[in-house]
Amino acid sequence: MINVLPDPGASRAVLVGTSRYQYLEQLPAVSNNLKALAGLLRGPLSLHLPPEQVSVIENPPDTSMVMDAVRQAADGATDTLIVYFAGHGLVDGQDELGLALPHTQTGRIETVLPYDWLRRVLLEESRAERHVVILDCCYSGRALGRMSAASGLADQAEVEGSFLLAASAETRTALAPVGDTYTAFTGALLDTLTHGIPGGPALLDLAAVYWHLRRTLEARRHPVPQARNRNSGAQVALGRNRAELPAVPMTTAPDAPAAARPWPDPRSIRTVTGYFTSLAAVREVSGLTQQAVVQRSGGRISSTSTVGRLVNGHALPAAWPTTAAYLSACGLSDEEVLRWQDAWQRLRSELPPADPRGPAALPSGKDASVPKTERKRRPFSAFRRRGAH
Incomplete structure (x- = not known):
């Protein structure tokens, strides 16, 4: 682990x-x-x-x-x-x-x-x-x-x-x-x-x-x-x-190599909340301002407001290119960007299909936006057998 x-x-x-x-x-x-x-x-x-x-x-x-x-x-x-x-x-x-x-x-x-x-x-x-x-x-x-x-x-x-x-x-x-x-x-x-x-x-x-x-x-x-x-x-x-995060932003030159940094690991993301929190943390770890991210995106991100909407969302984006541009501009490698894409696809696949009848057809009091993962609870006796006290 x-x-x-x-x-x-x-x-x-x-x-x-x-x-x-x-x-x-x-x-x-x-x-x-x-x-x-x-x-x-x-x-x-x-x-x-x-x-x-x-x-x-x-x-x-x-x-x-x-x-x-x-x-x-x-x-x-x-x-x-x-x-x-x-x-x-x-x-x-x-x-x-x-x-x-x-x-x-x-x-x-x-x-x-x-x-x-x-x-x-x-x-x-x-x-x-x-x-x-x-x-x-x-x-x-x-x-x-x-x-x-x-x-x-x-x-x-x-x-x-x-x-x-x-x-x-x-x-x-x-x-x-x-x-x-x-x-x-x-x-x-x-x-x-x-x-x-x-x-x-x-x-x-x-x-x-x-x-x-x-x-x-x-x-x-x-x-x-x-x-x-x-x-x-x-x-x-x-x-x-x-104490180990960059004190000053990285250079805004698009071809500047990124140093080894403690990027958030998308493989640990389980929820939509975790996805957006980690996505916002990428920029913090990079040391870049939102304006610098825009400059490093090579025109793929139009403004700082686009960055703000991307990292402060509540629903997963339907398309991937803007997120990929953001991650690359922050300094992630192509391999790391692919791991993020895998996490995005996994979370989207776990969302329930849209109800063709619309939200009004959902049962009263039910929220189907995020599935609730159930895990089998282990009995106290199981811990006793393993020596807990």
């Missing part, structure tokens, strides 16, 4: 955080964590997920609100599902991890969201091929600015076919410094995805992100994060490496 960005049309994210507590110490930075991470996942610096596919749950009043959102996302995602939690964490007498909600009380297990509930949804109910679990959590009873995690946190929380990124395995160092905008761990994660890793890979896969966070936080004398990888989950990318 090669490192690849998830298809945004087939992926979902659920971001949960508790910043206000009735009985535990307050963690105001968690609110900023949620806003910034949601904005990043929805934007071009990261996965460019459609806004409706990023659920943000801040200070949930009860466990059902969280569980409902995770179940809905688990049912909708067929590519990648991201689950994030920030707030206090508790470990009970059986060494089970619990996530603290606004009304959580120490010693009252009925007020805690057991992590195992989320884990079982991912194992038993999720249709996604890959899962990314990010935990920025702590024990209760610490003064404001002291978020920490159990030494066995990653082992308790791991999910088959996933990558788990846990904030810390230590208890002695503050993870939410008073007055900081973000918690230390999430702040470092946001900085990595926004600015990239100098000298790092073209795609910021989870393995690269983890090791960069580890070095960064260790240098700051913060707790060292943990990670667990199952079934190549570490190869899931959360964005392109901004």
Whole structure:
């Protein structure tokens, strides 16, 4: 498996955080964590997920609100599902991890969201091929600015076919410094995805992100994060490496050779949303302006508005030449353009045939524009047999 960005049309994210507590110490930075991470996942610096596919749950009043959102996302995602939690964490007498909600009380297990509930949804109910679990959590009873995690946190929380990124395995160092905008761990994660890793890979896969966070936080004398990888989950990318993208546009000369660049891989595209997101990313990776693309097209693209319509569409184009001209002008080779054409043809073949009676003939409440791919759900027992715990 090669490192690849998830298809945004087939992926979902659920971001949960508790910043206000009735009985535990307050963690105001968690609110900023949620806003910034949601904005990043929805934007071009990261996965460019459609806004409706990023659920943000801040200070949930009860466990059902969280569980409902995770179940809905688990049912909708067929590519990648991201689950994030920030707030206090508790470990009970059986060494089970619990996530603290606004009304959580120490010693009252009925007020805690057991992590195992989320884990079982991912194992038993999720249709996604890959899962990314990010935990920025702590024990209760610490003064404001002291978020920490159990030494066995990653082992308790791991999910088959996933990558788990846990904030810390230590208890002695503050993870939410008073007055900081973000918690230390999430702040470092946001900085990595926004600015990239100098000298790092073209795609910021989870393995690269983890090791960069580890070095960064260790240098700051913060707790060292943990990670667990199952079934190549570490190869899931959360964005392109901004530090390695061209700082200035390529020359506009039509015959200028294109350097090796981290072009989006059309073979990973599953949905129309993913197609247009990746198509727009081609120009970003090239470093070209829209005007430069027009100039390099040799007259095959008439204006910048044509480029804008091409990459911001909602329905696949009926003809291929304009897209081919765009890709070639951005610097893709003929072989790469052919791979894109294969993806375009594949997506078009998966669309249902037009109903000769017109849209009015469709059953009420049915949307036949994009077929829903069904995958057989694997029973929890299957994971048990493979050694999940």
